[in-house]
Amino acid sequence: MYKTVAQTAVDLNMPEEQILYYIHNGHIKAVYDGEQFLINSGQFDMYHEQIERIKEEIDIWRSTPIPEDIDVKDED
Template structure:
């Protein structure tokens, strides 16, 4: 599905200026139809999947208890 720069910026929570800069840099693939850039939104699917996976891993890391230090009970 192709979206305009404004729609894409809203979807990925990024300013429109930055989306345009990424298009010019080649970081976001887009098609120019003579009036505006159109961006295929499926190119962000992998990004969002990876972002969700990273959020889950961070949550697991935060919920993992800190193991007791073995040297605490040592009475040398």
């Protein structure tokens, strides 16, 4: 499925200028139809999967309790 630069910017949560910069530098593949760039959204599937995996790992890390140090001695 092809999307415009504006739609891709919303999907990736980036400014349109940054998307255009990536297109011009070859980081994002796009087709120019004479009026606008069209971007195949399938090239971002792995990006979205990695973002979701990272979010899950951060949630696990945040919910893991800090273990008590076994070397701490209670001195009164």
